[in-house]
Structure formats: C-alpha cells, structure tokens
Amino acid sequence: MDWSRAKNVLIYAFLLLNLVLGYQLWNDLREQADESPDLTSLAGNVQRAMDNKNIKVAAAIPTETPELPKISYRFVDANGEKPMMLDKTVYSKLIFSPEELVSGLADSIPDIGNYRYDPVEDGEGKFVMHPLVEGKYPLFRVNLVLYYSEQRIVSYTEQRIEISSIGEEEGQRVLSASKALGNLVENYLPNDSVVKSIELGYYGELFNSDAQVAAPAWRFALESGEVFYVQGISGDVISAGSDKTKE
Structure with a gap:
C-alpha cells in the first residue's frame, strides 16, 4: 500500500468534511438569524413595557405597509x-x-x-x-x-364568497405592524404573553345580511390561544374571544 498517497487522501477527505460541516454551521446560523424577530422597529417605551410585563415576540415583525381598500363580499x-x-x-x-x-x-x-x-x-x-x-x-x-x-x-x-371593492373608495396606508404591536403590548396583552404569529389580512364582523364588509387588519396570535386583531386603518383593537372592539 502507498501510505503517502493514502495519507494525502485522508487529509483531503478531512478537509472536505470540515468544509461541509462549516457550511452547515453557517447555514444554520443564518437561518436562526433570519427567524429571530428584529425588535429594533419597536419604540423604546414599548421595549421597556415588554421587559416589565415579560412579553416575548417569537415571530418576525412585518415591515410592509401597503395601501389597501376596504372590501365587500357576499356568501354565495x-x-x-x-x-x-x-x-x-x-x-x-x-x-x-x-x-x-x-x-x-x-x-x-x-x-x-x-x-x-x-x-x-x-x-x-x-x-x-x-x-x-x-x-x-x-x-x-x-x-x-x-x-x-x-x-x-x-x-x-x-x-364560498364573491369579493368586490366598495364603490370608488381608494386604498389607504395600513398602520405598521410595529405600531400595532406597540399598542397591544402597552395596553392589552397580559403579562407573560408570547406572540407567536403576526399576519396582515382582512377582518370584519359578520352580519345577518347579503353584504359583508371587511377592512385590512393585523392579526396577533398568542401561544395561549388568544387572538387580537388591530384594524389597519383606525387602529382599533378587537379580541377574537369577545369579538368586540376594545376602547
């Protein structure tokens, strides 16, 4: 057996293994960084309230603030x-x-x-x-x-529904998720809450009529199972448990 050649093969194999392991470690760290919520968009007083109430955010805070209209729809x-x-x-x-x-x-x-x-x-x-x-x-x-x-x-x-816009109403800039979250943290979320999901969608109360109306809203879901909606235009807060606007 050519021990010199075998030694070189082993060295190259270990180098390749180290490269693979190094890449895997770098990729894992990058994914963890991507998944970690960036709390710098929250105001200082909100971050202090989070510390005081032991509130944690386990979801990324979206940065989008699109212009969206209210919609009307009907069940078909x-x-x-x-x-x-x-x-x-x-x-x-x-x-x-x-x-x-x-x-x-x-x-x-x-x-x-x-x-x-x-x-x-x-x-x-x-x-x-x-x-x-x-x-x-x-x-x-x-x-x-x-x-x-x-x-x-x-x-x-x-x-099944049919969706349509309301008249000629134009879209309005949606409240940022960080501001909506700040309001919840300071005024609504109980101590030790963990926010596990933040998503922008449409929310509206359901009426016993043909036409239903929905407006843009941020949904904040807690690990406890409680859900809060913050209307994207007015900033009103609704608890899904009570289905009533909170003052």
Missing part, C-alpha cells in the same frame, strides 16, 4: 357549513406542501388554489384555510375547513 353558498365528502381521500400530510395539496384536492375543490392554510386556527381533526384577497391577503373568519381522520382528508366545508 347557503350550504357552506354542510360537510361534503371527498370522492377520493387525500393523505393529510399534503397540507404542509401547498402545491401538492392543491394538486391533490383540485378535482374536488376547484378553487382551493385561492386559499391559504392557517395553522393558527387548526383544531382537532381539521385544517383551516382562508380565501385570499388580491391573491395575497387572507380573509379571516371566512373558512375552507378540511376534516381528516386516520391521517387522510375525508371531507370539507367551504364558505
């Missing part, structure tokens, strides 16, 4: 709460792969591509999705619910 299916059985059940793990989920259920639910999965509202035996406004912003409180049993999606309910 009176049987939207009646479960519909699927002709062909779908392996429930597909819920975590949007493309495969749409492909797997497209024959049974043709418009499923205009919905987004919402892990915040998941419950025992069901996955919840919301329709998207402009293909991007979820319309909270309007649901497509997928029911599963033994790891397979077997049925669903869909609140």
Whole structure:
C-alpha cells in the first residue's frame, strides 16, 4: 500500500468534511438569524413595557405597509357549513406542501388554489384555510375547513364568497405592524404573553345580511390561544374571544 498517497487522501477527505460541516454551521446560523424577530422597529417605551410585563415576540415583525381598500363580499353558498365528502381521500400530510395539496384536492375543490392554510386556527381533526384577497391577503373568519381522520382528508366545508371593492373608495396606508404591536403590548396583552404569529389580512364582523364588509387588519396570535386583531386603518383593537372592539 502507498501510505503517502493514502495519507494525502485522508487529509483531503478531512478537509472536505470540515468544509461541509462549516457550511452547515453557517447555514444554520443564518437561518436562526433570519427567524429571530428584529425588535429594533419597536419604540423604546414599548421595549421597556415588554421587559416589565415579560412579553416575548417569537415571530418576525412585518415591515410592509401597503395601501389597501376596504372590501365587500357576499356568501354565495347557503350550504357552506354542510360537510361534503371527498370522492377520493387525500393523505393529510399534503397540507404542509401547498402545491401538492392543491394538486391533490383540485378535482374536488376547484378553487382551493385561492386559499391559504392557517395553522393558527387548526383544531382537532381539521385544517383551516382562508380565501385570499388580491391573491395575497387572507380573509379571516371566512373558512375552507378540511376534516381528516386516520391521517387522510375525508371531507370539507367551504364558505364560498364573491369579493368586490366598495364603490370608488381608494386604498389607504395600513398602520405598521410595529405600531400595532406597540399598542397591544402597552395596553392589552397580559403579562407573560408570547406572540407567536403576526399576519396582515382582512377582518370584519359578520352580519345577518347579503353584504359583508371587511377592512385590512393585523392579526396577533398568542401561544395561549388568544387572538387580537388591530384594524389597519383606525387602529382599533378587537379580541377574537369577545369579538368586540376594545376602547
């Protein structure tokens, strides 16, 4: 055996292994940095309130402040709460792969591509999705619910709607997530809260009428299960538990 050559091969192998391990460590650190919330967008008094109340933010704070209009919509299916059985059940793990989920259920639910999965509202035996406004912003409180049993999606309910803008109303600049969060921290969130999700969407109270109205709103979900909505234009705060605007 040529020991000199074997020694060189081992050296190169160790160098390659170190490079691979080094890259993996760098990639892990980068992902951790990307996932860590940047609290510098919060005002100093808000950060002090977080410390005093032991409030933690485990979600990234969005920086977008788009101009969005209010919308109106109406329900078009009176049987939207009646479960519909699927002709062909779908392996429930597909819920975590949007493309495969749409492909797997497209024959049974043709418009499923205009919905987004919402892990915040998941419950025992069901996955919840919301329709998207402009293909991007979820319309909270309007649901497509997928029911599963033994790891397979077997049925669903869909609140089918038609969305339209309200008259000639133009979009308005949405309140920033950091300002909305600051208001919650200082005035509404209980001690020891952990904010696990922050998302911009549409929210509106449901009325017993044909026309429904929804406005842009930030949704803040806590690890405790409590959810707060902050209206994107007025800044009013609504607790999902009470479904009433907080003064």
